[in-house]
Amino acid sequence: MAVLLKAQDLTTNFYTYEGAVKALDKFSLSIDHGCTFGLVGESGCGKSVTVRSMLRVIQSPGVIEGGKVLFSEKADAEPVDLLALTEEEMESVRGDSISMIFQEPNAALNPVITIGDQVAESFLFHRVAEMSQKICDAIDSGESYGLLTPYYRAMLGVAAKNPKAPLLKFCSQVPFLKWWDKPVKKEALQRAIKIIGKLGIANPEEIVTRYPHNLSGGMKQRIVIAIALACHPTLLIADEATSNLDVTVQAQILQLLNDLKKESISSILLITHDLGVVAETCEKVGVMYAGTLCETGDVKDVFSTPLHPYTQALLTSVPKFNQEGELQSIEGSVPNLVNPPSGCRFHPRCPKAMDKCSTDKPELKELIPGHLVACHHADRVIGGLS
Ligand SMILES: Nc1ncnc2c1ncn2[C@@H]1O[C@H](COP(=O)(O)OP(=O)(O)O)[C@@H](O)[C@H]1O
Ligand SMILES: [Mg+2]
Numbered sequence: 001m002a003v004l005l006k007a008q009d010l011t012t013n014f015y016t017y018e019g020a021v022k023a024l025d026k027f028s029l030s031i032d033h034g035c036t037f038g039l040v041g042e043s044g045c046g047k048s049v050t051v052r053s054m055l056r057v058i059q060s061p062g063v064i065e066g067g068k069v070l071f072s073e074k075a076d077a078e079p080v081d082l083l084a085l086t087e088e089e090m091e092s093v094r095g096d097s098i099s100m101i102f103q104e105p106n107a108a109l110n111p112v113i114t115i116g117d118q119v120a121e122s123f124l125f126h127r128v129a130e131m132s133q134k135i136c137d138a139i140d141s142g143e144s145y146g147l148l149t150p151y152y153r154a155m156l157g158v159a160a161k162n163p164k165a166p167l168l169k170f171c172s173q174v175p176f177l178k179w180w181d182k183p184v185k186k187e188a189l190q191r192a193i194k195i196i197g198k199l200g201i202a203n204p205e206e207i208v209t210r211y212p213h214n215l216s217g218g219m220k221q222r223i224v225i226a227i228a229l230a231c232h233p234t235l236l237i238a239d240e241a242t243s244n245l246d247v248t249v250q251a252q253i254l255q256l257l258n259d260l261k262k263e264s265i266s267s268i269l270l271i272t273h274d275l276g277v278v279a280e281t282c283e284k285v286g287v288m289y290a291g292t293l294c295e296t297g298d299v300k301d302v303f304s305t306p307l308h309p310y311t312q313a314l315l316t317s318v319p320k321f322n323q324e325g326e327l328q329s330i331e332g333s334v335p336n337l338v339n340p341p342s343g344c345r346f347h348p349r350c351p352k353a354m355d356k357c358s359t360d361k362p363e364l365k366e367l368i369p370g371h372l373v374a375c376h377h378a379d380r381v382i383g384g385l386s
Contacts, residue, residue, distance in 0.1 A: 001032040001033065001034070001035070002032065002033045002072065002075035002076070003030055003031070003032055003033070003070070003072060003079070004031050004032060004033045004035075004071070004072060004073075004075075004234065004235060004266065004267050005029075005030070005031045005054070005069070005070070005071050005072075005235060005267075005269075006028075006029070006030045006031070006068075006069070006070040006071075006079070007027060007028055007029045007030075007050070007053075007054055007067065007068070007069050007070075008028050008067055008068040008069075008070065009026040009027070009028060009066060009067040009068070010024050010026070010027040010028070010050070010053055010054070010064070010066075010067035010068075010069065011024055011025060011026055011027070011064070011065040011066045011067055012024040012049055012053045012058060012062055012063065012064050012065065013062070013063055013065055014061050014062045014063075015061045015063065016061060016338075018338050019338040019339075020338065021337045021338055022291060022337050022338070022340055023046050023049045023062070023291050023337055024046050024049055024050060024053060024291045024292075025290075025291045025292050025340070025345070025361075026067070026292070026361070027046070027050060027067070027288075027291065027292060027293055028293060028364055029050070029286050029293055029296065030296075031235070031267055031269060031284070032267070032284070033075050033266055033267060034266055034267060035267050035268075035283050035284055036257075036258065036261060036267070036268045036270060036281060036282045036283050036284070037267070037268070037269050037270065037282060037283070037284045037285070037286065038270045038271075038272060038277070038278030038281070038282035038284070038285045038286070038299065039051075039269065039270070039271045039272075039285075039286045039288060040271075040272060040273065040274075040275055040278055040285060040286070040287055040288065040314075041273065041287060041288030041289060042273060042289075042314075042334060043273055044334055045288045045289055045290055045291065045334070046288060046290070046291040047239070047240075047271045047273075047288060048239055048240075048271070049062070049291075050288070051100065051237050051239055051269065051271065053069075054069045054082065055082070055090075055093075055094055055098060055100065055237075056082065056083070056087075056090055057094075064083065067083070068081045068083060069081060069082040069083050070082075071093070071097070071098075073097050073234050095231060096231050096233070097233060097234045097235065098233055098234065098235045098236075098237065099228035099229065099231060099233035099235075099236050099237070100228065100236075100237040100238075100239065101221075101224050101225055101228050101236070101237070101238050101239070101241045102224075102239050102240070102241065103239060103240040103241060103243055103244055104244065105212075105217065105220035105221045105223070105224045106212065106220065108224045108227070109212040109220060109223065109224065110212070111211065111212050111213060112211070113211075114208060114209055114210065114211060115196070115207055115208050115209075115210050115211070115212065115215070115223055116189055116192050116193070116207075116208025116209060117189075117208075118223070118227060119192035119195065119196060119208070119223065119226050119227055119230060120185065120188035120189045120191070120192040120208075121188075122226075122227040122228075122230035122231065123188040123191050123192060123230045123231075124184070124185070124188045189208065191230070192208055192226070192230075193205055193208055195226045195229060195230065196208065196222075196223070196226050198260075199222045199223075199225060199226055199256060200222070200252065200256060201219060201222055207219075217244065217245055217249070218245050218246075218249035218252070218253070221241060221242070221245060221249075221253060222253065222256070224241075225241075225253070225256070225257070225260075229260065229264065232264060234266045234267065235266065235267045235268070235269060236257070236261075236267075236268050236269070237268075237269045237271070238257065238268065238269070238270050238271065239271045240271055240272055240273070241253070241270075242254060242272075242277070243272065243273075243274070250277075254277065254280070254281045257270075257281070258281060270282060275303075275314065275315065275318050276318070278299060279299060279303060282299050283298065283299060284296065284297065284298060284299060285297070285298075285299045285302050285303070287302070287308065287310065287311045287314065289310045289345060289346050290334060290335050290337065290340060290345040290346070291337060291340070291345065292345055292361075292374065293364060293374065294308040294310050294311060294346065294373070294374055294375065295307060295308040295310075295311045295371075295372065295373045295374070295375075296364070296371075296372050297368075297370050297371035297372060298370060298371070301368070301370065301371050302371065303315065305368075305371075307367060307368075307371065307373040307375065307378040307381075307382065308346075308373050308374070308375045308378060309346065309350045309351060309352045309375065309377065309378075310330075310346045310349075310350070313328070313330045313349075314330070316328040317329055317330060330349060331349055331351075332348060332349035335348070341358070342358055342359060343356070343357050343358045343359045343360050343361055343362075344357045344358075344360075344361060344362050344374070344375070344376065350377075352377040353377075354376060354377060356376050357376050357377070360376070362374040362375050362376050362379065365379065367379065367382040368382065
């Protein structure tokens with residue numbers, strides 16, 4: 001399977017008054033084309049910092065100190081390092097190739113703009129180049145835009161080549177082209193209605209005329225997904241996007257994401273603290289602890305044969321249907337990342353810790369084909385077995 005996104009030794013610190021918070025410590029992760037990948041870990045372990053670092057939208061006082069984020073949009077293309085792109089190039093990756101949805105839909109929606117205009121705007125923003133190209137093609141083929149003079153055709157050609165050109169603004173400043181923005185806006189609204197309908201919302205024609213406060217939490221989150229999907233991303237990142245919703249709505253949205261993946265998106269990175277969600281929706285999983293990746297592989301392998309003591313502990317702390325006796329919790333607490341434990345960050349809480357664990361950071365190794373673990377103990381056990 002071809003790799004879509006690969007983080008290598010990603011390191012991010014936050015420089016606070018208490019000292020440098022070492023939020024990501026040589027974090028590595030690999031997501032394949034066509035895969036639904038679940039990133040799990042306790043609250044505060046660095047899931048959001050990971051995706052924000054990969055997309056270079058880390059908030060101050062955060063600094064990406066090192067590493068690579070290799071992205072191959074096409075399965076057979078050479079990967080590009082997102083950390084080496086200019087901010088302008090990165091903006092077009094964020095707009096066209098990778099979309100992100102967050103936990104709080106209210107933060108992503110503008111309260112004073114109708115739902116229809118917000119989804120349509122996403123189409124307009126991301127597809128300006130595509131639309132202007134369409135118009136240029138229409139001009140060339142002598143369709144209805146044939147009245148345009150060669151001068152305007154040339155201008156449109158320039159705009160078509162520059163996806164970041166605010167084409168609509170440009171057109172509205174040229175009196176002769178003002179009439180043009182109406183059909184384009186109408187087309188974007190039609191696309192918005194179509195995508196909202198696809199997301200299982202009844203009566204999309206009416207919904208587009210409403211404002212965010214008229215909709216329920218589940219509906220708003222679907223609208224946010226519609227906005228994210230408007231640019232046909234290769235990768236959709238959902239950071240706890242369903243955590244605030246009630247269980248049935250959450251299940252519907254997860255189902256929806258999976259259906260959409262089949263038809264329009266290549267891969268999904270689902271970030272959650274809920275192991276049940278991962279078990280039900282993902283093919284691959286990565287387990288994070290205190291800014292490092294402990295274990296990764298196929299969901300069925302990792303959940304049935306967890307090799308890292310942290311994954312083992314995490315799985316025994318999940319209530320089961322036929323649970324007998326008390327639920328196990330993980331002893332100790334999440335470490336302070338200003339002074340993280342040396343060696344393996346989990347060693348102070350680990351029942352299997354050896355001397356080496358407090359001094360040497362374990363590397364992520366493929367101990368079983370397709371199943372990678374960063375643990376000296378697992379290394380020894382599996383190494384001894386094979
Ligand atoms: N703005 C910030 N300032 C200082 N530290 C931060 C900031 N944002 C995140 N961190 C640190 O990064 C760690 C990981 O945070 P985060 O990625 O939000 O966790 P998660 O998404 O897994 O709940 C936090 O425990 C915190 O120590
Ligand atoms: Mg988070």
